[in-house]
Amino acid sequence: GLERNGDVVQMASYAPLLANVNAWQWTPDAIWFDNLHSYGTPDYYVQKLFANNTGTRIVPSTPYSEDGLYTSAVVDDRSRELILKVVNYAPTGRKGTIELAGAEASGTVKVTTVGSADLSAENTFAHPQNVAPQTSSTAVNAGKIPLDVRPYSVSVFRVPIH
Numbered sequence: 001g002l003e004r005n006g007d008v009v010q011m012a013s014y015a016p017l018l019a020n021v022n023a024w025q026w027t028p029d030a031i032w033f034d035n036l037h038s039y040g041t042p043d044y045y046v047q048k049l050f051a052n053n054t055g056t057r058i059v060p061s062t063p064y065s066e067d068g069l070y071t072s073a074v075v076d077d078r079s080r081e082l083i084l085k086v087v088n089y090a091p092t093g094r095k096g097t098i099e100l101a102g103a104e105a106s107g108t109v110k111v112t113t114v115g116s117a118d119l120s121a122e123n124t125f126a127h128p129q130n131v132a133p134q135t136s137s138t139a140v141n142a143g144k145i146p147l148d149v150r151p152y153s154v155s156v157f158r159v160p161i162h
Contacts, residue, residue: 014047021125032125039128042121045114046154049133053083053156059103069094069149075161084157088149091117098145104162105140115153 019029030044040048055074059082068090074083082103088094116131123130138146140159149155 012047012050014043032123034125037125037128039123039125040132041123042114042116042131045131045133049112049114049154049156050085053085053158055083068092079158080161082157082159082161084145084159086147086149086155086157088115088151088153088155091151093117093151094147094149096147098147098157100140100143100145100159103143103159105143105159106162107140107160109138109140109145109160110158111136111138111155112158113150113153113155115150115155117151119152 014030016026016029017031019027019032021032021034028041028043030047031038031040033039053074054076056077057075059073059075061071061073061084068088070087070089072085075081076083082100082105084098112133112135114131114133121131123132145157145159
């Protein structure tokens with residue numbers, strides 16, 4: 001909803017944001033810390049992923065018809081990229097093809113994904129990057145991008161456009 005109303009929603013907030021491991025009142029929190037260390041939770045990384053991939057204008061997209069998958073698309077006129085966000089809230093991975101219509105795209109697509117098939121997975125001081133963004137790349141071929149999203153994940157595809 002934030003994405004589709006990006007022209008009127010200027011900012012989103014996550015509360016509670018910070019939690020000291022020795023004095024906290026509730027969970028979930030986005031960032032945990034002690035006197036020497038800190039780590040972001042998976043929620044923190046998803047918020048950061050959306051904040052860093054806002055784009056300048058929303059473009060029409062046809063979402064997948066499968067249950068458990070949400071999609072949205074924006075263009076970043078500054079970087080000349082189409083930014084596709086794919087949320088898979090299903091317990092199984094999804095494979096398919098993203099078909100671009102009305103956009104001339106070519107080159108290498110940067111893909112950033114946050115998620116884990118294990119819903120109980122979390123970050124800790126001992127393992128602060130257990131569930132953290134992972135980057136990969138793929139190529140646009142004749143306006144088509146291979147889609148391979150993990151279970152319970154959020155993926156952002158940054159596609160160079162002309």
